[in-house]
Every structure is written in C-alpha cells, then in structure tokens.
Amino acid sequence: MANNIYDAIVIGSGISGGWAAKELCEKGLKTLVLERGRDVVHLKDYPTATKNPWDFDHAGKKTIALTKNNSVVSKCYAYNETSEHFFVKDAEHPYIQEKPYDWIRGYQVGGKSLLWARQTQRWSKYDFEGPARDGFGDWPIRYKDIEQWYTHVELFAGISGNYDKLDTLPDGSFLPAWQMNTVEKQMQTNIMKKFADRSVIQGRCAHLTEPQPIHIEQGRQACQARSLCERGCPFGGYFSSNASTIPWAQKTGNLTLQPNSVVHSIIYDEATQKAKGVKVIDAITKKATEYFAKIIFVNASTLNTNLILLNSISKRFPNGLGNDNGLLGKYIAFHNYRGSLSATVDGNLDQYYYGRRPTQPMMPNFRNVHKQETDFLRGYMVFFGAGRSKASAEGIGAEFKEKSTELGGWHVSMMMQGETVPKESNHVRLSADQVDEWGIPQLITSIGYDENDERLLKDFLQVGSELLDAAGCKNISSWDSKQSPGLDIHEMGGVRMGNDPKTSLLNSWNQLHHCKNVFVTDGACMTSTSTQNPSLTFMALTARAANFAVEALKKGDL
Numbered sequence: 226m227a228n229n230i231y232d233a234i235v236i237g238s239g240i241s242g243g244w245a246a247k248e249l250c251e252k253g254l255k256t257l258v259l260e261r262g263r264d265v266v267h268l269k270d271y272p273t274a275t276k277n278p279w280d281f282d283h284a285g286k287k288t289i290a291l292t293k294n295n296s297v298v299s300k301c302y303a304y305n306e307t308s309e310h311f312f313v314k315d316a317e318h319p320y321i322q323e324k325p326y327d328w329i330r331g332y333q334v335g336g337k338s339l340l341w342a343r344q345t346q347r348w349s350k351y352d353f354e355g356p357a358r359d360g361f362g363d364w365p366i367r368y369k370d371i372e373q374w375y376t377h378v379e380l381f382a383g384i385s386g387n388y389d390k391l392d393t394l395p396d397g398s399f400l401p402a403w404q405m406n407t408v409e410k411q412m413q414t415n416i417m418k419k420f421a422d423r424s425v426i427q428g429r430c431a432h433l434t435e436p437q438p439i440h441i442e443q444g445r446q447a448c449q450a451r452s453l454c455e456r457g458c459p460f461g462g463y464f465s466s467n468a469s470t471i472p473w474a475q476k477t478g479n480l481t482l483q484p485n486s487v488v489h490s491i492i493y494d495e496a497t498q499k500a501k502g503v504k505v506i507d508a509i510t511k512k513a514t515e516y517f518a519k520i521i522f523v524n525a526s527t528l529n530t531n532l533i534l535l536n537s538i539s540k541r542f543p544n545g546l547g548n549d550n551g552l553l554g555k556y557i558a559f560h561n562y563r564g565s566l567s568a569t570v571d572g573n574l575d576q577y578y579y580g581r582r583p584t585q586p587m588m589p590n591f592r593n594v595h596k597q598e599t600d601f602l603r604g605y606m607v608f609f610g611a612g613r614s615k616a617s618a619e620g621i622g623a624e625f626k627e628k629s630t631e632l633g634g635w636h637v638s639m640m641m642q643g644e645t646v647p648k649e650s651n652h653v654r655l656s657a658d659q660v661d662e663w664g665i666p667q668l669i670t671s672i673g674y675d676e677n678d679e680r681l682l683k684d685f686l687q688v689g690s691e692l693l694d695a696a697g698c699k700n701i702s703s704w705d706s707k708q709s710p711g712l713d714i715h716e717m718g719g720v721r722m723g724n725d726p727k728t729s730l731l732n733s734w735n736q737l738h739h740c741k742n743v744f745v746t747d748g749a750c751m752t753s754t755s756t757q758n759p760s761l762t763f764m765a766l767t768a769r770a771a772n773f774a775v776e777a778l779k780k781g782d783l
C-alpha cells in the first residue's frame with residue numbers, strides 16, 4: 226500500500242487529464258495519472274504518420290471490413306486505415322443504446338487529443354449568462370472567472386487566429402492565423418455587406434503557425450499543413466496531450482503515468498467524509514489494485530466520468546458519488562450537427578488553392594444572443610469552406626492520368642454546430658445486469674433530439690441558404706444528415722456545475738458539492754454546451770480547478 230500513495234490522482238490522460246497532470250506536477254504534487262488504454266509515446270508510437278497512400282493495403286481508406294467490424298466508430302469522418310488504431314474497437318467496449326447514440330472513443334494515453342479537429346474558440350459572456358436567462362441552467366461562473374485561464378492554456382497550447390474584436394467570440398492570445406482563399410474572402414465580404422450583425426472570421430485552431438519559445442521548449446515545431454493530423458503529428462504541430470502536457474508533466478519528475486489501468490470506482494472514506502483513492506482493474510491481467518491520494522481529478526471524458534461516479538457507491542452514496550439529488554448522469558447535452566449545405570461559385574478559375582489548412586472560415590452564433598428572437602432556444606455556429614473540385618476523369622492510361630490532374634470549378638460546403646438544451650430526460654445510467662470485460666457495469670445511453678433541436682435545424686437550413694445566396698453562390702442544396710447524437714463528439718454534462726447543490730453536482734471550482742476532494746473538469750462538468758467547440762473550455766476549467774486545488778491543499782482545506 227505504501228507504494229500506492231500519491232498527492233493527486235488524475236483519471237484519464239486525454240485533453241483535460243493532460244492539463245490536470247501538467248498543472249498539478251508543476252506545482253509540486255506527486256501525481257498518478259491512470260489511463261485505461263495503452264501507452265502512446267510522442268514520435269515513437271505514430272506508426273502511420275509518415276506513410277504515403279501506397280504504403281497502405283487500401284490506400285489509407287476506410288475499408289468495408291473496418292466499417293463492418295466497427296459500425297459505430299467508423300461513422301467518424303477521421304476514422305480510416307491510417308487512424309483506426311487510435312479509436313476503440315466497438316466489440317471490445319460495449320454499451321447499451323436505449324436511444325441511438327454513436328459513442329466515439331479513443332482509449333490510449335492522449336485519449337482523443339490525438340484525433341480531435343483542434344478548433345478552439347473561447348466562450349463569451351453570453352454563453353455563460355444565456356442558460357439562466359433561458360431558464361435551463363445556472364452557471365456558477367462567468368466569463369471573467371475563466372478569462373485568465375483561457376489565456377493560460379492558449380499560450381502553452383498555441384492557438385492560431387485573428388484579433389476579430391467580437392463580443393460573441395472573445396479574442397485570445399493568438400499565433401498568426403491561417404489564410405482564407407480567394408473565394409472564401411469574397412464570400413466573407415458579400416455576407417458581411419448584406420448582414421451587419423453576422424461576422425465571418427477565420428477559425429481559430431490549436432496549430433503552431435509561428436512557434437514561440439514555450440512551444441520549442443516542449444519540443445514542438447511549426448505545423449507543416451500536412452492534413453494528416455489524426456495519425457499523430459511527429460512535428461508536434463498541433464496540440465495533443467502526447468506532444469505537450471504529458472511530456473511537460475514528466476519533466477517535473479512528479480508524474481507517474483500508468484497505462485492499462487481501468488478505473489473501476491472512487492473509494493469513499495466514511496470516517497473522513499472524503500474520497501481516499503480509486504480502485505483500478507489492470508486492463509491486461511484484470512487484477513484489482515487500490516491507489517490513494519489527497520485529491521482526485523476525474524477526466525475520463527464526459528460519459529466515462531459519469532460511469533465512474535455512478536459506479537462509486539458507498540454507504541453514504543448508494544446511488545453514486547456525490548449524488549444526493551439523484552441528478553448524476555442527467556442533463557447530458559451535445560452539439561446538433563445535422564444540417565449541411567453545398568453550393569458552387571462561378572469563375573475564379575485562374576485561382577488555385579492547395580487547400581492544406583487545418584481550419585476554415587466560421588461565423589459565431591448570431592441567433593438569440595442578446596434576447597430571444599426565434600421560435601427555438603439558443604443558436605448555432607456556422608462553418609464553411611470553399612475549394613476546387615477535381616474534374617471527373619474517365620478512361621485509362623496517360624490520358625486518364627492527365628485528366629485526373631485537371632481541376633473543376635469552385636464548390637462550397639457549409640455546416641452547423643447547434644447548441645442543445647440539457648434536459649433531465651437525456652441521461653446515462655448503469656446496466657443492472659450487463660458488465661464489460663473488466664467487470665464494470667455497461668453504460669446505458671438515453672440521449673435524443675427534441676422539438677427545439679428540430680426548429681433550430683430548420684432555421685439553419687433556411688438561413689444557411691440565405692447566407693450562400695448573399696455570398697454569390699449558385700446551385701445551393703441542403704440536407705439533414707439525421708445523424709444520431711454522439712457523432713458530434715462534443716458530449717457534455719451529467720455532473721454539471723451550479724451554485725445550488727439541489728440542482729447541480731459541482732460547485733464553481735469543479736468540486737463535488739458533497740465530496741470536496743473530488744474534482745470533475747472534463748465535459749461532464751458543463752452546465753450548457755454553447756455553440757463553440759468545447760475542448761478549450763475543458764482545458765481552461767481544468768487548469769483553473771487544479772490551481773485552486775493546490776492552494777486549497779496548502780491551506781489544509783482538502
């Protein structure tokens with residue numbers, strides 16, 4: 226047992242767990258990071274990162290066999306022969322879909338930080354205030370409480386972007402932005418001329434356009450715009466736990482990183498009324514071991530964090546750790562990605578754009594920002610991009626080769642990222658009789674769309690068409706993918722923050738109201754989803770909570 230005592234335990238080594246590890250280790254805490262998946266060491270364990278299409282059996286594509294064997298994760302756009310080793314195998318990690326839910330997971334050191342699309346926008350004051358105005362959630366913090374922590378993570382991670390001066394999307398500490406192409410610039414001008422309240426800006430992303438000394442010190446280099454990111458980046462050109470926070474924490478000498486360690490539950494000490502450690506099942510031998518620490522950060526990613534807490538039962542908490550109000554696992558929300566549009570743009574055939582760029586233009590939400598204006602609550606962010614399609618080539622031999630290098634005209638695609646309203650009925654719970662290979666109850670997902678989501682989608686499809694028309698596009702078409710929740714990969718909630726312990730699980734510092742030395746700082750803590758991609762906010766909340774935890778420990782408050 227003496228060997229198993231640490232100052233802090235972090236569950237999960239993905240985006241948020243990596244940040245917890247970095248902050249806690251830097252502040253001198255002996256920190257154990259427990260990761261259920263295998264180790265993935267930066268540079269060494271990116272087996273496909275420098276391969277060419279002809280080095281793969283199927284040119285790197287998604288094969289029929291891969292899709293058949295992994296019907297859930299293979300729906301993710303980033304899943305193919307080059308990246309499948311960073312996704313779970315569906316059959317090995319079963320869960321029960323009471324309603325259709327595509328749970329996309331990456332179980333390894335680094336978690337989904339190896340796979341993410343790296344779009345990183347701050348939330349604005351409207352995002353923290355809005356849910357209370359609309360009567361469905363009460364954030365215990367406001368933009369000003371998190372502002373410095375956004376800066377803190379942006380400087381270290383490296384975020385590219387323009388200073389756009391928008392109150393709906395606050396500026397951060399940016400590296401130079403990526404460029405828009407000619408057609409995108411034209412569209413930007415046309416849209417903003419027609420709609421004074423709608424801004425088109427370049428997407429902000431976690432790529433090093435101009436590495437600073439802090440990034441060089443991490444061993445990272447400029448992004449090469451290879452667009453092969455989901456294979457792992459040997460340049461460290463984008464932010465991942467593997468390239469950035471984990472090796473940084475390792476350098477302090479305070480980190481113990483333990484892969485293949487499936488956290489079964491958190492152990493509650495009835496005498497001290499605190500958590501005292503965690504029970505871990507070895508992923509390979511299935512042997513159970515207990516580890517102990519003064520504070521525990523739960524960063525297993527939204528739904529797994531819910532699962533661990535629901536499975537952490539004791540005499541004091543028979544329904545899951547901290548779950549006095551019965552709301553643990555409830556109010557799960559996500560992003561509505563169902564709407565897309567496409568169009569063409571005439572002319573500009575003397576313009577060529579190579580297209581390798583890790584982001585695209587976007588429009589911050591302009592719906593219901595200052596007051597309720599529509600027949601649905603909340604709003605959506607819009608992403609679009611323009612590129613030249615390949616001319617369709619038929620035939621064989623030299624003629625075919627020649628034709629297939631020709632380019633067609635310009636086409637545009639547009640998509641939405643809609644906020645969904647957290648509801649008690651959208652929930653996860655534990656199966657009473659089905660367990661996984663490690664003896665842990667399987668998760669039941671009961672998460673679906675509602676009437677508000679349908680109205681918001683309808684509005685986007687109409688507004689998107691107006692935007693493309695104003696931008697000068699032709700042949701506009703739109704569709705509803707009808708995709709299930711989950712495929713957005715922005716699941717949030719279940720352990721939400723709030724001031725009132727009767728309606729929330731966590732306080733303003735991400736501590737469980739009823740078990741103060743347990744911190745939840747991944748997506749599970751989110752009171753609402755906003756319209757922005759969420760991970761930058763998970764990072765900022767994690768850094769904020771970790772620094773609070775260290776101070777509280779020093780004062781003897783934990």
Ligand SMILES: Cc1cc2nc3c(=O)[nH]c(=O)nc-3n(C[C@H](O)[C@H](O)[C@H](O)COP(=O)(O)OP(=O)(O)OC[C@H]3O[C@@H](n4cnc5c(N)ncnc54)[C@H](O)[C@@H]3O)c2cc1C
Binds near residue numbers: 340
């Ligand atoms: C293709 C793709 C594109 C995305 N694009 C974006 C984007 O552009 N912008 C954005 O903001 N977000 C994006 N996301 C989402 C982003 O990846 C997640 O929000 C983020 O990774 C969540 O961080 P996390 O630390 O909560 O979880 P993860 O990064 O998933 O890490 C969780 C870790 O916990 C481990 N774990 C789970 N259960 C246990 C257990 N019981 N015991 C021990 N360890 C456990 C997992 O193995 C994993 O390593 C994208 C995701 C994908 C897959």
